[in-house]
Amino acid sequence: MAEPPMPYLRVSNLTKHFSAGRGGFFSGKRGVVRAVEDVSFSVARGETLAIVGESGCGKTTLGRLILRLIEADHGRIEIAGTDIRTLDDTAMRKLRRRLQIVIQDPFGSLNPRMLIGQAIMEPLDIHAVGTNAERRARLAELLDLVGLPQDFANRFPHQLSGGQRQRVGIARALALETDLLVCDEAVSALDVSVQAQIINLLQKLKRERGLTYLFISHDIAIVRHIADRIGVMYLGELVEIAPRARLFSTPAHPYTQALLKSAPRARVHERPEIVLKGDIPSPIDPPTGCRFHTRCPHVMEICRSTPPARTQLAPGHAARCHLLDPALAAKGQTA
Amino acid sequence: MSVAPLLSVRGLEVRSGGVALVEAVELDLLKGQTHGLVGESGSGKSISAMAIMRLLDAAQFEVEAQHISFEGRELLRLDEGGMRHVRGAEISMIFQEPMTALNPVLPVGEQIAETLRVHQRLSRTAARKRALEMLDWVRIPAANRRIDEYPHQLSGGMRQRVMIAIAIACQPKLLIADEPTTALDVTIQAQILELLHDLQSELHMAILLITHDLGVVAGYADHVSVMYAGRIVETGTTEQIFDAPLHPYTEGLLRSHPPVDADLAELATIPGTVPEPHLRPEGCRFGPRCAHFREICDQADPRLMWFADHHRAACIRPRGYVVNDLLEVEHG
Numbered sequence: 001m002a003e004p005p006m007p008y009l010r011v012s013n014l015t016k017h018f019s020a021g022r023g024g025f026f027s028g029k030r031g032v033v034r035a036v037e038d039v040s041f042s043v044a045r046g047e048t049l050a051i052v053g054e055s056g057c058g059k060t061t062l063g064r065l066i067l068r069l070i071e072a073d074h075g076r077i078e079i080a081g082t083d084i085r086t087l088d089d090t091a092m093r094k095l096r097r098r099l100q101i102v103i104q105d106p107f108g109s110l111n112p113r114m115l116i117g118q119a120i121m122e123p124l125d126i127h128a129v130g131t132n133a134e135r136r137a138r139l140a141e142l143l144d145l146v147g148l149p150q151d152f153a154n155r156f157p158h159q160l161s162g163g164q165r166q167r168v169g170i171a172r173a174l175a176l177e178t179d180l181l182v183c184d185e186a187v188s189a190l191d192v193s194v195q196a197q198i199i200n201l202l203q204k205l206k207r208e209r210g211l212t213y214l215f216i217s218h219d220i221a222i223v224r225h226i227a228d229r230i231g232v233m234y235l236g237e238l239v240e241i242a243p244r245a246r247l248f249s250t251p252a253h254p255y256t257q258a259l260l261k262s263a264p265r266a267r268v269h270e271r272p273e274i275v276l277k278g279d280i281p282s283p284i285d286p287p288t289g290c291r292f293h294t295r296c297p298h299v300m301e302i303c304r305s306t307p308p309a310r311t312q313l314a315p316g317h318a319a320r321c322h323l324l325d326p327a328l329a330a331k332g333q334t335a
Numbered sequence: 336m337s338v339a340p341l342l343s344v345r346g347l348e349v350r351s352g353g354v355a356l357v358e359a360v361e362l363d364l365l366k367g368q369t370h371g372l373v374g375e376s377g378s379g380k381s382i383s384a385m386a387i388m389r390l391l392d393a394a395q396f397e398v399e400a401q402h403i404s405f406e407g408r409e410l411l412r413l414d415e416g417g418m419r420h421v422r423g424a425e426i427s428m429i430f431q432e433p434m435t436a437l438n439p440v441l442p443v444g445e446q447i448a449e450t451l452r453v454h455q456r457l458s459r460t461a462a463r464k465r466a467l468e469m470l471d472w473v474r475i476p477a478a479n480r481r482i483d484e485y486p487h488q489l490s491g492g493m494r495q496r497v498m499i500a501i502a503i504a505c506q507p508k509l510l511i512a513d514e515p516t517t518a519l520d521v522t523i524q525a526q527i528l529e530l531l532h533d534l535q536s537e538l539h540m541a542i543l544l545i546t547h548d549l550g551v552v553a554g555y556a557d558h559v560s561v562m563y564a565g566r567i568v569e570t571g572t573t574e575q576i577f578d579a580p581l582h583p584y585t586e587g588l589l590r591s592h593p594p595v596d597a598d599l600a601e602l603a604t605i606p607g608t609v610p611e612p613h614l615r616p617e618g619c620r621f622g623p624r625c626a627h628f629r630e631i632c633d634q635a636d637p638r639l640m641w642f643a644d645h646h647r648a649a650c651i652r653p654r655g656y657v658v659n660d661l662l663e664v665e666h667g
Contacts (some may be wrong), residue, residue: 054520054521054523161608162376164608191376191547191609192547193375193587193588193591193605194375196592196593196602196605197605199593199602200601200602200604221550221595224594224598225593225598225599225602245598248596258522259521259522262521262524263550264550264551264553265554266553266577266589267554267577268553268573268574268578269554270554271528271529271554272528272554274525274526275522276522277526278476279490279493280522
């Protein structure tokens with residue numbers, strides 16, 4: 001895959017399994033949630049990589065692994081060339097000033113008894129940045145940046161609407177010298193009119209401050225609007241990655257194709273196409289071979305037993321699917 | 336309107352603690368058709384549906400209406416027994432999160448059978464047999480195994496299928512579907528919507544489809560009503576609403592929705608937020624957020640006015656901001 005000149009974030013072979021109880025009360029068998037499996041990609045400085053997928057695809061775990069909010073089992077996470085998994089606590093703490101996250105419902109992360117101003121300033125307190133006067137000036141600047149009136153500093157979280165709370169979450173995430181912002185379903189809980197405001201705010205911040213985004217979402221329409229490149233995840237695996245225009249014009253993986261066709265169109269009497277039958281399998285002990293084989297309309301014998309390798313289709317465009325494997329095509333394997 | 340509507344609502348008002356949550360709501364649902372009720376959180380769409388079903392707690396909510404008539408019967412005048420018969424047998428309802436509506440300690444088959452025993456007085460054996468057919472009908476694979484499973488053993492999509500099976504068990508004439516696919520993944524959402532669409536044509540059932548998702552409404556609804564801050568601000572055929580919206584709120588809503596099949600430079604936004612019920616403005620309640628606001632809009636909250644067959648909007652702008660229109664009350 002053609003790498004960006006100097007990726008800001010490079011993730012290689014990242015893997016995380018969780019153990020989970022399974023089956024009935026007396027089964028006693030332990031299952032393994034294969035949350036993230038051998039995921040690799042990179043993101044250039046100032047770029048937005050969107051990770052899209054449905055429940056259980058591992059996109060949230062992926063975001064938390066990259067910030068080391070949970071520890072990976074294997075793989076490398078490089079930020080500007082440094083493998084952050086090898087950093088000690090002091091070095092990691094210093095780096096955290098540059099890595100921040102905005103989550104779906106900031107209400108859950110805001111202390112209900114803490115004023116908005118205090119909440120936004122909290123990262124500066126924790127990292128002991130600046131004098132009191134400097135912090136106050138920074139607060140005024142941040143409120144302005146996210147489009148909140150100055151007097152909101154003296155309000156409590158419950159006095160704010162969902163969109164306003166999300167602006168607080170963003171202000172807080174930008175209080176330090178943030179370079180990489182992980183947005184995990186950051187606009188999913190918002191009404192559509194407010195959602196558009198927050199998307200536009202994120203776009204503006206990216207332009208003005210050169211931020212790098214890892215934008216995690218289940219919503220392919222929003223992803224189309226915000227991303228430079230898009231990675232599609234299914235049951236823990238990155239099944240396709242491509243520049244935005246290319247993913248929408250020539251999606252290669254059958255799952256990506258299905259995802260694009262399932263999204264409602266907002267055009268009169270145009271109903272989404274039903275491509276996939278059945279449910280998403282549990283990420284606990286996922287299907288063998290290609291994890292998508294139980295729902296794939298093009299399933300072949302090999303898909304049930306052998307996980308597909310990554311096939312490079314064009315610069316920046318790769319996918320994991322036996323249909324795309326040139327070696328297999330040469331051997332004349334068909335359904 | 337030439338055909339008598341299946342459900343007709345006029346002047347529906349719901350108040351709680353002296354604050355009006357929903358005002359002057361009118362709806363006409365035609366037999367076998369899908370009516371989309373669209374709005375953002377707090378617009379009053381779910382409260383309106385609960386009021387129609389008379390499911391709101393009288394201790395907390397006051398409900399008034401000129402009429403809520405279903406096949407010519409006045410629902411507000413039915414006693415609780417009569418209303419209980421209507422709910423389930425003639426009008427039924429499904430919700431966003433089936434887990435909260437299903438009994439967690441009862442196998443799903445029992446829950447379908449229960450409805451049949453109550454409303455159709457079937458025997459235990461007959462009800463179970465019918466429940467199995469229902470599970471098949473809503474396309475649950477391996478229904479003879481699933482029938483004895485508990486809700487937690489099923490996926491979200493399966494649980495919604497079970498809810499649909501319960502809802503259609505007595506072949507209702509109207510199904511109220513309140514955000515039926517909001518909690519589901521997009522590939523599953525497509526399956527559930529298609530299932531509802533197929534069941535609708537098999538049963539000739541009307542659907543009131545309550546959703547915040549314009550994409551869902553565009554694909555499946557025949558008529559659409561848009562709610563804002565407790566009132567219906569525009570209503571019309573799906574074509575009228577999507578292709579020629581008249582109310583600035585409808586327009587804003589359509590434009591702030593990113594399309595999945597086109598690229599935009601920037602999303603249009605509606606400034607500000609939806610006002611809370613006790614903070615709704617005096618004049619047009621969309622006034623403070625409206626791009627076309629003029630001083631005259633502050634004088635009174637406009638009623639729904641006719642603009643074309645089926646098409647009504649609560650806005651004086653398409654009529655050149657004529658003040659007389661503000662106080663005009665028109666009846667369908």
